[in-house]
Amino acid sequence: MAAFLTRVKGLFQHLMERPSTVDLKKYTEVLTSIEWREERVAKLTDAELTEAAGELREKALGGLDAHGMVELCALGREAARRGLDQRPYDMQLVGAMELLHGRVVEMGTGEGKTLAGALAAAGYALQGRAVHVMSVNDYLARRDAEWMAPVYELLGVSVGWVDQESTPGERRIAYGKDVTYGAVSEIGFDVLRDRLCTDVEDLVHREPDVALIDEADSVLVDEARVPLVMAGSTDDSQGDPEVAAIVRTLRPGRDYERDEDNRNAWLTGRGAKIVEKALGGLDLYSGDHSDRLAAVNAALHAHALLQRDVDYIVRDGKVHLINTSRGRIALLQRWPDGLQAAVEAKERLDPTESGEVLDSISVQGLVGRYQRVCGMTGTATAVSEQLREFYDLKVSVIPPNKPCVRVDEPDRIYDTVEAKETALVAEIVEQHETGRPILVGTLDVAESERISEKLTAAGVTTVVLNAKNDAEEAAIVADAGAHAAVTVSTQMAGRGTDIKLGGADGDENDHDKVADLGGLFVIASGHYSSSRLDNQLRGRSGRQGDPGRSVVFASLGDDLIAQYAPDATAGADPAEDGRLEDQTSKRFIEHAQRVAEGVHLDIHRNTWRYTRLIEHQRGLVLAYRDDVLRTDLAAEQLKEQCPDRWEKLAKDVPEDVLTVAARQILLFHLDQRWSRHLAFLSDVRETIHLRALARETPIDEFHRAAIGEFKGILKEIRELAVETFEEAEITADGVDLTAAGLRRPTSTWTYLVHDNPFDSDAEQALQRVRAAIRNVKAGKG
Incomplete structure (x- = not known):
């Protein structure tokens, strides 16, 4: 009976935590109060507005109460009106308030996520908290920081950004601001770089506090399978x-x-x-x-x-x-x-x-460092279970400011890829003749170029956006809504850039001209491995109540079907043009996508199962490293372990020089030993699938090996440090680690690495058996 009640309770809790549209009734009174306060705020000068925000900062330290939330939204709305000439909609304010409650908010295309995120970031900053706004790339991070800067300035909140070109000094200044924008990879790489510092003055990060994640589904789900790596140079041989x-x-x-x-x-x-x-x-x-x-x-x-x-x-x-x-x-x-x-x-x-891995961190491990995590995206519902399972985050769906009137047509399914592409090109040619703008979403670079060539042969001029010209993507995508524009793009290139009907520089007449034609027509050349990616592409059309249309051209010969539903067959003979109208074909395509989504979820789960223990061990090592870096712990330990050597050196070497030398020696051995530990775990991971052949559970064996290897690692580090301290030459100029044979890498670099590039443990084992x-x-x- 107890077990049954537990299951019922778990089911009830699961249902309660499912994503749901925010109940606006609970915000009715708050929004009314904001509007009432807004009238008074509008009469303030810029200086008085900033002063009012400063007063709120003094009151809000430790948290915003109901009155503080009203004050923040009223001041933020007025700051946006003055700084950006945009008055945030009620729904943007609701989104900001949900972010301030630690939720992932789902807001549709064109609903103003960037501004809602900025108001929430300012709200956290006025509570005395340091905020990192994480984006998917450098371009969006810098663009949003500069775009929202006038709003932050009026609210008395400092803002900065980091990208690949930022110097250490610029990074330190940026992270010292109230709000810092950066690509998730760049912020993660800075964490890894800090882990190699041997002087507190070289650190760029502060203690992690609040992470506000833009495009949260992409960062927390898609990027979560790709660890960030810091490597150091070695003399290893290269490819053969x-x-x-x-x-x-x-x-x-x-x-x-x-x-x-x-x-x-x-x-x-x-x-x-x-x-x-x-x-x-x-x-x-x-x-x-x-x-x-x-x-x-x-x-x-x-x-x-x-x-x-x-x-x-x-x-x-x-x-x-x-x-x-x-x-x-x-x-x-x-x-x-x-x-x-x-x-x-x-x-x-x-x-x-080539080089040895000095340290690495997964996106999940990076985000897990923060005290508060929230985020925003247009497609959170589809990954709500993963957000809850891996990050303990709940999803709130924000109603659109204006209802979406986009028409999503049923799939057009064909028996072969060739028949599909022929029909797709014919549809584009027909629509292009009306002047309606068209955005074609393709599955990869090769397909984008192939379809562009076919369109060119049919007399249609296209702009191609793929991985070969991604530097221009924002400008290209921004004009995808211009009259008669045909843009061929790989999946989600230009994400984060709004597509306005009539073009980026178009006026109201240009907008209305395209709207009268039916708005932007989004055509997908096939289904992606996730329905969420399909919805992201569709969402490029129909912003803010604009008209729009979308359709997916699919075939039973698509890679998705070949990989995840290889036995798919049509339920009826195709028409003369190869089109299939039967339900069986449709079900096969839906089945293939569900299988693909399940595979990707398993990969995410598998990655986290293997890295969770490593993250725990890393936390223990780094806590010790931080003590060594910021205190005199190394000197105290070596003085206790080597009293005679310390006393002898102290006669000729100043105490502060000895302290620094002790710190450098201990940090060297700590960093080297941790790197060796990671290499050991990598070797174990690469061969762990063989344990399945012996009917052992790979993950259990991995944990057993990892725990056994880690046991005593801090003691071993201290012993190595004692040995070096006893033998190394230490003068008034300090310790020469290189002369002592302790050589740090001459160069370091960062990169992301595909985890588990070949297959899952069980599948690898099966293939080995077959071989x-x-x-x-x-x-x-």
Whole structure:
């Protein structure tokens, strides 16, 4: 009975926590009070407005009460009216108040999320809290900080921003502001850089307090599978051009096979013999050539599974990964060194620098450092369970200021990709003749260029926006609503940029001209791996009550179907143009998308299961490191452990110099030992799937190994520090770590790395078993 009541209670709680539209009744009185207060605030001079905000800051330290919330919204509304010539709608104020209650708010396209976020950030700042507004890229972070600056200035709130070009001094100043804007990756990289500082003066961050996350679904879900990494230079060897050349000669189906999902590849017995002969007759599977086997596996994955202009592009002699959720270059992103080097060797490029991982952090670990987290996006409902499961965040849906009148047509489904694209081009040509602006959302770079070429051949001039010209994306997308414009874009390129009917510089007549034609027509060339991404694309049309239309052209030959519903067949014969009208085809497409969403959720879960323990261990190490960095703890410990050595040195070396030397020695060993620990865990992770063959649970075995390796790590660090302190030469000028053989990396760099690039543990294990069976049958024993 108790168990039953527990389940019922859990179900009830789950239902209560589901996203729901904000009940405006509870805000009716507040909004009325704001409007009443607004009339009085409007009579204040700019200086008096700022002074009133200062008075609110004094009262609001520790939190905003109901009266303080009214005062904040009234002052914020007037500041926006004066600074931006925009009077925030009631719904924007409601959004800001929900953000101040620690929610993720869902607000539709064109509903003014940026301004609502700025009012909330100012509200937190006036409570004496430091706010980081995290965005998906540098451009949006800088744009929003500069755009909202007049509002912050009138409210007496300081604002700054960081991007890749910011110097350490500029970063320190920016993080010292009340509100700091930055890309989530850049803020995370600054955390990693701070972890390598050996002097408090070099730190740029303050203690994390409030994180307000723009495009929260993208940052907290899509980016959560991609850890941020800090690396240091080493002399490790790079990719193997010889292996790459051998793999290029292999033929699919004969020398290697791929699984149905095209997510893994393995050599057949014949392929293994060819590779072994080409490498001089060695036995790849003997265990004596594990490095060669790893190089072959990486080269095979690069050759068979990673496609140029789909998974990556080559520009300026370098490989640039493509962010699949946004269709643009994933700046600073790379695969683990072995696979990265294999792709570079495949493309006959000079290898990039290789190195050891000094530290890393997941987006989930980064966000988890903050005392308060909130966010905003246009599509939060679809990921509400993940936001609750991984971040303990609840979603509030803000009603639109004006009802959305966009028409979302049913899918147009075809039997083949060729038939689909022919129909898609014909539809664009027909609509273009009316002058109606069209935004075409494609699935990858190659498809965007192919469709553009077909449209050009049909006499339609297009603007193509993909990962190859992402620097111009904001300007291109801003004009996508101009009369007769046809924009072909990869998924969500230009996200965060509003599309105005009539174009960015159009007037009311231009707007009305396009509105009379039906508004922006959004056409998708297929379904994405998530319904949320579909909705994001549709949401580019129909802003603020504008007319609009959207439709998805799909086919049973699309990659989504081939990967997640390979047995899909039409329920009826196609029409002459290849179109399918039956419900069976529609159900297969819906099924494939649901399966894809489940796979991505499993990857997210799997990533967090493996990194959660590491984040805990990192927290313990960093707490100790912070004590060493900010106090005289290192000196106290070494003085206690090495009293004779300390006393002898103290005769010729000033106390403060000895203290600094002790700190540098201990920090060196702490950083080096932590880096070694991460390398050990990486090795364990790469081979943990083999535990499944022994019927052991991989995650349990990983935890067992990680805990065992971590036990005693702080004691070992102190012992290494004692050994160095006893032997190193320390003079009045300090300690020369290099002379003592303690060499820090000569250069460091940051990048994002695809976690789990090949497959899940169980699937990898299964593929290995299959490969082993094939090798046995082929006589390899």
